[in-house]
Structure formats: C-alpha cells, structure tokens
Amino acid sequence: xxxxxxxxxxxxxxxxxxxxxxxxxGKANFMALxxxxxxxxxxxxVGIGVNRVLHTAKGIRETKTFSVNYPSADMVEAxxxxxxxxxxxxxxxxxxxxFYGHLKTAxxxxxxxxxxxxxxxxxxxxxxxxxxxxEIVMSYTEEKYLTDGKxxxxxxxxxxxxxPDNSYWTVGEYAGKAWxxxxxxxx
Amino acid sequence: xxxxxxxxxxxxxxxxxxxxxxxxxGKANFMALxxxxxxxxxxxxVGIGVNRVLHTAKGIRETKTFSVNYPSADMVEAxxxxxxxxxxxxxxxxxxxxFYGHLKTAxxxxxxxxxxxxxxxxxxxxxxxxxxxxEIVMSYTEEKYLTDGKxxxxxxxxxxxxxPDNSYWTVGEYAGKAWxxxxxxxx
Numbered sequence: 016x017x018x019x020x021x022x023x024x025x026x027x028x029x030x031x032x033x034x035x036x037x038x039x040x041g042k043a044n045f046m047a048l049x050x051x052x053x054x055x056x057x058x059x060x061v062g063i064g065v066n067r068v069l070h071t072a073k074g075i076r077e078t079k080t081f082s083v084n085y086p087s088a089d090m091v092e093a094x095x096x097x098x099x100x101x102x103x104x105x106x107x108x109x110x111x112x113x114f115y116g117h118l119k120t121a122x123x124x125x126x127x128x129x130x131x132x133x134x135x136x137x138x139x140x141x142x143x144x145x146x147x148x149x150e151i152v153m154s155y156t157e158e159k160y161l162t163d164g165k166x167x168x169x170x171x172x173x174x175x176x177x178x179p180d181n182s183y184w185t186v187g188e189y190a191g192k193a194w195x196x197x198x199x200x201x202x
Numbered sequence: 203x204x205x206x207x208x209x210x211x212x213x214x215x216x217x218x219x220x221x222x223x224x225x226x227x228g229k230a231n232f233m234a235l236x237x238x239x240x241x242x243x244x245x246x247x248v249g250i251g252v253n254r255v256l257h258t259a260k261g262i263r264e265t266k267t268f269s270v271n272y273p274s275a276d277m278v279e280a281x282x283x284x285x286x287x288x289x290x291x292x293x294x295x296x297x298x299x300x301f302y303g304h305l306k307t308a309x310x311x312x313x314x315x316x317x318x319x320x321x322x323x324x325x326x327x328x329x330x331x332x333x334x335x336x337e338i339v340m341s342y343t344e345e346k347y348l349t350d351g352k353x354x355x356x357x358x359x360x361x362x363x364x365x366p367d368n369s370y371w372t373v374g375e376y377a378g379k380a381w382x383x384x385x386x387x388x389x
Contacts, residue, residue: 018317018342019343019344020303020342021343021348021353022339023339024246025246025318025353027238027345028316028358028360029216029360030239048239050239050240052214052251053213053231053237054237054328055330055331055349056331058210059211063239064239064241066264087216088376091275091384092384093384094379094384096384096386096387098380099385099388106203111384116207129215134277136324141247142242142245146241150330151211155206155208157204158206158234161205165366166212166364168215170241171215173216176376176380180239181376181381181382182379183376184374184375184376184377185319185377186216186373187371187374188371190275190278190361191278191282191370192369194282194368194373195282196278196279197278197280197281198283199282200280200329201283
C-alpha cells in the first residue's frame with residue numbers, strides 16, 4: 016500500500032452532471048456544471064462553482080436566480096454541447112423545451128427528470144470562480160421518475176463526470192443502505 | 203411530460219461518498235460526507251458542507267485543516283459506520299490505518315484509493331451548516347489506481363450516495379467523452 020503524491024489539482028470523484036439555467040440579457044441560457052453540492056440542511060441550500068467569466072455568472076448576478084437541471088444519460092450529447100459552446104456566442108435557448116416555476120427568471124428544462132429552481136442568497140468570491148449559494152424554492156419531476164414518492168435514481172438515470180480524464184458515466188449497482196449497513200460494526 | 207412539484211428539500215444527485223478526516227482534541231476522527239464540491243479552479247479549492255454541531259466542525263475550526271478520503275466500494279460498511287456514530291462518543295481513530303502529509307493535523311486513510319489534504323481558507327456560516335473551503339495542498343494515491351497517470355475511476359471504485367432514499371451505489375457504465383461528444387450538435 017505504497018502512497019504516491021499526485022497533483023494538488025485533484026477533483027471531487029465523481030461529479031454529478033447538471034445543466035444550470037439562467038436568464039441572460041432576457042434570453043434563456045444553459046451551461047453544463049459538475050461543481051455542485053448541497054451546503055445547508057435547513058433551509059435547503061445548494062452551491063455551485065461557476066467560472067467568473069462565464070455567461071452564466073453574468074445571468075445569476077443580474078437576476079439573482081438560477082435553476083439546476085439533471086439531464087438523463089440519453090441527453091448526454093446535448094448536455095455536453097452546453098459545456099462546449101458559450102452563451103456569449105451561441106443561442107442555447109431553443110435546445111430544450113423550457114418551463115418556468117415560481118421564479119420568473121430561472122428557466123428549467125422539461126426533458127430533464129429533475130429540476131430545482133433556486134433563489135440566490137449569497138455569493139462567495141473566489142480567485143477564478145464564484146460560488147453561488149441558492150435556496151431551492153421548489154423542485155419538479157414527473158410521476159414516472161418516483162418510487163414510493165421519492166426520486167428514483169435508476170429511473171432518472173443521471174450522468175456523472177470524472178476529471179481530469181473527462182469522462183461521463185452512469186450510476187451503477189446498488190451497494191447498500193446508508194445510515195444502516197455500517198451498524199454491523201457497532202460494538 | 204407532465205411536471206409535478208416535489209419537496210424543496212431536494213438533494214444533489216448523486217453525491218460522492220467521502221470520509222473527512224480531522225484532528226479533534228488531539229485524536230484522529232472521520233465522518234462520512236456527501237456534501238462536497240470543487241469550488242475554484244486556480245488555486246484548487248474544495249468546499250464541504252458540515253453540520254455545525256458535529257465533532258468534525260469542531261476539529262476543522264481548531265486546526266484549520268482537514269482531509270478528504272474516498273473509500274472504495276468494499277469499504278462501504280466502515281464508511282457508513284463513520285456516518286452513524288459521532289466522534290464525541292466513539293473513538294474512530296483505530297478504524298483505519300492513518301497517515302499524514304504536509305499538514306500535521308489532517309489524518310488520511312491508507313485504505314482509501316484517493317486522499318486529499320486541505321488547508322482551510324474560508325468558512326461560510328450558514329444557518330445549520332458550515333461550508334468549509336479548503337485549498338488542496340496535496341493528493342495521494344497508489345500506482346495501481348492510475349491509468350496513463352490519471353486517477354482511474356473504475357480502479358478506484360468509489361461510492362455514490364442518493365438521498366432521501368439513503369442508498370449507496372457504485373459507478374456504472376462509460377457514457378461518453380466530456381467536452382467532445384456534444385460536438386456532434388455544433389452547427
């Protein structure tokens with residue numbers, strides 16, 4: 016078990032793949048984003064790391080809202096496309112069927128199995144990125160993606176991203192019940 | 203494609219499963235944590251959402267350091283155990299083989315295929331949680347987990363967590379090359 020050091024520029028393993036929706040200069044825009052986490056339990060807050068120069072950063076700072084949409088694996092081409100082309104140069108507003116919820120400036124994607132609309136509550140200014148913290152005001156799904164009223168990951172079939180090998184993956188096998196399987200080790 | 207609303211208390215899908223290492227009152231402690239994201243490109247910064255009342259929060263505030271360790275799927279019981287019992291009541295310092303890197307107060311887990319040692323650079327105070335932002339000062343792995351010098355997710359075989367169904371999952375099938383497969387949609 017000999018440890019070797021690798022680059023400090025190491026990535027969280029793996030990242031969920033999301034599409035962040037914003038309204039920029041009056042037009043819906045979507046970027047592919049893997050740097051996301053829940054950050055607070057009550058109220059439900061989510062944070063996203065967005066490069067400062069991106070069109071999405073401009074939209075969030077303008078409207079104080081954004082959405083987080085989870086593409087399913089069969090949307091991999093469109094999701095990746097949103098990470099390749101900038102909204103500064105390409106109009107991505109007609110890539111998907113769009114809908115809006117309570118917030119009027121957080122466009123969401125109908126084709127995505129799970130969408131969250133978020134109200135910006137804090138912005139952490141970091142050297143190359145903004146970390147935008149938003150309160151999830153509502154989430155949207157469809158009956159067919161639920162099991163016992165809860166989002167079913169295998170039905171939603173989201174994508175994962177690994178860096179720096181830059182690969183997408185699906186979710187694999189069930190590996191146990193959380194807050195339960197470890198009880199075997201209790202003394 | 204009829205959308206229905208679900209709870210605003212929705213989770214990032216899915217979370218990576220990590221074990222956060224801290225030194226608390228002079229003793230190594232580990233908690234299971236899924237609320238993690240890279241938050242900045244240069245320097246490499248990672249953020250973790252930790253409930254304010256936890257032993258881990260105390261350790262990070264005391265030492266200004268922490269580690270992030272990725273258990274492989276065969277460590278699922280031990281990883282889950284770290285999320286069930288509190289370091290306030292149970293000594294978790296002998297659960298794993300521990301090693302240290304540049305920082306002297308960020309215990310890492312030898313059995314984990316990937317470990318990052320982090321220096322605290324900012325703490326975002328949120329209602330129920332702290333969001334600790336750390337700079338990754340170094341990462342550790344083993345030759346056997348690399349392919350072409352990069353961490354190989356299939357060799358590392360990390361765990362994923364979904365909430366609120368509280369299930370662990372492995373990483374599944376390869377689904378495409380990132381920043382590449384979407385080029386097919388370029389006009």
